[in-house]
Amino acid sequence: MTETPYNPAPQAHPGLHVLALFEGLKGLLALIAAASLEVLGPQPLRHLIAVLIAKFNLNPVHGTLPSLLDAINPGAVHLAVAVVSLYAVWRLIEAWGLWRAKAWASWLGCVGTAAYLPLDVYALYRHHGWHTWTVLVLNLIVVAVLARDLVKRHASAS
Structure with missing residues (x-):
């Protein structure tokens, strides 16, 4: 198959x-x-x-x-x-x-959004509230979706 x-x-x-x-x-x-x-x-x-x-x-x-x-x-x-x-x-x-489903855009978005994650965790430590959790969860979802796209691209290229 x-x-x-x-x-x-x-x-x-x-x-x-x-x-x-x-x-x-x-x-x-x-x-x-x-x-x-x-x-x-x-x-x-x-x-x-x-x-x-x-x-x-x-x-x-x-x-x-x-x-x-x-x-x-x-x-x-x-x-x-x-x-x-x-x-x-x-x-x-x-x-x-x-x-347009460009691979470079998935890389750009994944790396760019992942760079915010340490700041989000720090903000959660300093100002824990629903708004801080919302930003962290949204950024994690963005990273997950883009990382999934990149992994699928890599797997199909192999």
């Missing part, structure tokens, strides 16, 4: 399409965030942080929020826009590759 080779066509692995849509949505949201940040500039962020400091009666000189307030300037906003834009392009390219 011969085994049929693994065919990662869209109908053979609907998980890739689901992940492609998920990654594409993340890329689109990141592009919207980058464009919004570029258009609005640093002033709305500075105002929001000042309001938070006043609302919670925080020390306006020392602490995380005042330090963040000092760090927000036009140069920092442009750098943040560049980083978020690169992230968005990365996610959109990955989504395109997953939709």
Whole structure:
């Protein structure tokens, strides 16, 4: 009896399409965030942080929020826009590759998502709650689906 080779066509692995849509949505949201940040500039962020400091009666000189307030300037906003834009392009390219069932996209997604897992575990240790568990479980599912695709590809190539 011969085994049929693994065919990662869209109908053979609907998980890739689901992940492609998920990654594409993340890329689109990141592009919207980058464009919004570029258009609005640093002033709305500075105002929001000042309001938070006043609302919670925080020390306006020392602490995380005042330090963040000092760090927000036009140069920092442009750098943040560049980083978020690169992230968005990365996610959109990955989504395109997953939709087309490309092996490189499965590698990109699997390795990229697996890199978040230690941070997810640390976050779970520091801030255990349903939201932290949800992120960890979603990332584990993404890694499992993509790793399954890669293992099936490798097995069919052998």
